[in-house]
Amino acid sequence: METQRTRGPAALRRAAVRGARAGALAGLLAVLLAGCGAAGGRQAGAVGAGRAFERALASGDYAAACALLAPETREQLEQDERQxxxxxxxxxxxxxxxxxxxxxxxxxxxLVRAGRDRLFLSQFADGWRVVAAGCTPRGEQPYACEVKGG
Structure with a gap:
């Protein structure tokens, strides 16, 4: 086995370059994997919030459903409905x-599908919140939503 003491300067430079390349490749791989995990986490978070919202509606727990609305959406709903x-x-x-x-x-x-309905969500510091619900596509037009922020 060759040691660094018996290698010449050229061999040491080649070893250093190989080590630097391996380190750079490992760093790139870590960044790519972290990015994939982050996207998967965002998807899971959005779906989880959508499911929680739908469960709250299905069980008639409207206070819990309101807690899952984005602040502007909740304010707009209360203003529009005056209650x-x-x-x-x-x-x-x-x-x-x-x-x-x-x-x-x-x-x-x-954008999360809930049966034929669509939910639009945004990620806030404390998690995903519903910004629009009861949304149906209208071809080339924007979605028509029953509940939405201002």
């Missing part, structure tokens, strides 16, 4: 689905 959020959500007659999935995450924004 507290839980009563306003109850009266909104939003579609409810046990099937939540198919997330499309774009940075801190997400």
């Amino acid at each position: 507290p959020c839980p009563r306003a959500l109850e009266g909104a007659d939003l579609p409810v689905s046990a099937s939540v999935g198919g997330p499309r995450v774009y940075g801190r924004q997400a």
